[in-house]
Amino acid sequence: MVTTGLVAIDSTILATAVPTIVRDLGGFASFPWLFSLYLLTQAVTVPIYSKLADTWGRKPVVLVGIALFGLGSVLCGLAWSMPALIAFRAVQGLGAGAVQPMAVTIAGDIYTVAERAKVQGYIASVWGVSSVVGPTLGGLFSQVLSWRWIFFVNIPLCVVAAWLLWRRLQEDVERRKHRIDWAGGALLTASLSLLVLGILEGGNGWAWDSTASVLVLGTGLVLMAAFLVVEKRAQEPVLPLRLLSRRLLATAALISVGVGVVLIGLTSYIPSYLEALLGVTPLVSGLTLALLTIGWPISASQSGRLYLRFGFRFTALVGTAICALGCAGLLLAASSPSVWAVGGACLVVGLGLGLTASPTLIAAQSSVDWGERAVVTGANLFARSIGSAVGVAVMGAIVNASLRGLDGDTHPAQLQGAVRSALVAVLVVALLMIVAAAALPRDRAASPEAQRSGG
Known part of the structure; x- marks a missing residue:
């Protein structure tokens, strides 16, 4: 929970500062890269760290992360310019790519x-607390001390x-000689970097049909094809x-x-929506x-009662x-905005998520043994990151199309x-x-004793 808190607080504390x-x-024009580059480096390294964790163990990987x-946090706190701060955020992202999935x-x-359901609920509760504590600390440090403390506060954590x-x-890690798939790792990192970059910046940094967009996404797809060829042959x-x-596993990823x-x-969109239409303060939104x-953590912690009795699919x-x-x-x-209505609906969404x-993550973890669990977990969380990146691009395009042609405010x-x-x-x-949940294979919950290793 403390380890998760590193990433959770950092993801919410920066916005208010x-x-x-x-x-x-x-x-000002380049500040969105504070978020984009962090998300990019975090997302593309998750599969690499996950494979290393299945090879060398979780402990060394998470400690490196x-x-x-921590190094990225110190450098961010000492940053002397916006380009330097953006670059140091990338270092933070490299660490976050190991911390959260591990x-x-x-x-x-x-x-x-x-x-696991109760434990995952505890871990999810860290995000719930951080969503309140993070923005508060960010505003407090910015107004009373210095914005640099939003990064320095990570050091004791x-x-x-x-x-x-x-x-x-x-950990009891099997010690044997491994052949590291350096070519696959390099191709995966390069291809995902370009694809995620193209998705993040498409419609924002450049037009979707621009030369830059075609080159970035096209090169990313070519490198991804090369990666698939290499992976089929790798030991x-x-x-x-x-x-x-x-x-x-495929359905859980979807x-x-x-x-x-x-x-x-x-x-x-919810915070800006409430602030613009209802005039509420950023704190209220x-x-x-x-x-x-x-x-989310409330229902996650209780989900074990359901899947042990009725199964993961149900x-x-x-x-x-x-x-x-x-x-x-x-x-x-949205037709008749109300803070209470929006808050209640958000609570329902959280309970559903x-x-x-x-449960779908736990089902995926439980279907493999120790030697593949980190890769499966990393793939699931990476899929969520890709969903966020694609969601930003698609919904940004939808909103921009709805507002196109408007002048002034x-x-x-x-x-x-x-x-x-x-x-x-x-x-x-x-x-x-x-629909995807309905496509999950039908399962019957096994006894906890039979699943002691999660296999």
Whole structure:
């Protein structure tokens, strides 16, 4: 939980400090890269770290991740310009790519199937707390001390997390000679970097049909094709393609993509929507959205009762249905905006996501042994990151199309229509998640004793 808190707090604390950072360092036009480059480096390294964790163990990988995250935090706090700060955020992202998936993987290693739901709920609760604490600390440091403290505050957390893992986590890793798939790792990193970059910047940094977009996405696709060829021949591939041929793992990854889209869609547009149409303060809009991340751990921690009795597929179907119901409620609330209506709908969405994301991840982890669990976990979380990146691009294009042709300040009516269009897209994705959940293989819950190793 402490390790997860590193990434969770950092993902929420920066947003409220951006105006202060821009006033100090300048570079307003480039500040979105503070988020984009961090997301990029985090996403593309997850599969690499996951394979290394299955090869050398979780402990060395997560400790390296914490060290990189801490180094990046120190450098960010010392940054002298916006380009320097953006570059140092990339270092933080390199660390975050190891920290988040390893925390979830370790939970899969040391707890039984019956226990994992409650533990995943505890881990998810860190995000719920961070959604409230992060923005508050960011505003406090910016106004009272300095924005640099939003990065320096990570240092004691890094020390505590590393000490706890060093002292408490004991692993029995099979020591044998491994052949590291350097070619596959390099091709995967390069291809994913270009593809995620193209998705993030398409429609923002450049037009979708521009030469830059075609070159970036086209080169990314070519390198991805080369990666697939190399992986088929590799003795120990960095991403075993045979895993993706399993129905459970492929379907769980599709659901995770949908979770990423729903999350980024709501967190991107709900706060601005409330502030522009209802005139609420950023604190109120943030607390309203926080109900989503509060609902998630509540239902995730209780999901074990459902999947142990009725199975993972049934639990995921219930979760996706509740999520779609909440998204429909948000769409209805857009016609007559109300903080209470939006907050209630966000809570329902969070409850649905908790019954969807955690059980499908646990099902995927439980279908493989220790030697593949980190790769499976990493692939699931990577799919969520890709969903977020694609969601940003698609919903940004939808909103921009709705506002196209408007001059000057956007009229509330047009903004309302644009956000409604984005919420329609979120609802469609939520409905598709129900279809994906229905495609999960039928399962019967095994006893906790039989699943002691999660195999």
